[in-house]
Amino acid sequence: MSLFREQVLRVVARIPKGSVMTYGEVAHAAGNARAARAVGAILNTNYDSNIPCHRVVRSDGTLGGYNRGAARKKELLKKEGVL
DNA sequence: CATTTGACGCCAA
DNA sequence: TTTGGCGCCAAAT
Secondary structure, three states: HHHHHHHHHHHHHHOOOOOOOEEHHHHHHHHHOHHHHHHHHHHHHOOOOOOOOHEOOOOOOOOOOOOOOOHHHHHHHHHHHOO
């Protein structure tokens, strides 16, 4: 487990229900402001259900991807009250 | 160990 | 507003 990975997971786990963070914000909070892409790689690899990775979206507001299907991600966010 | 890949982000046309 | 190209970084090959 690299430190960066743990940090990213920790930050994502901390996102309050009903709000979202961008990959860039997560990367910054995790210690590497330019690792937005790496954050995606990490979340893509990490299948832990305790991590609400569906609360992480792109900086332009679009959904981005999801390892269980973008449709699923959309539904989860909608359920939590995200525009 | 060297390359390629991909849930990204920013900027110039 | 929509493309396209480049930089960035962790993981997979």
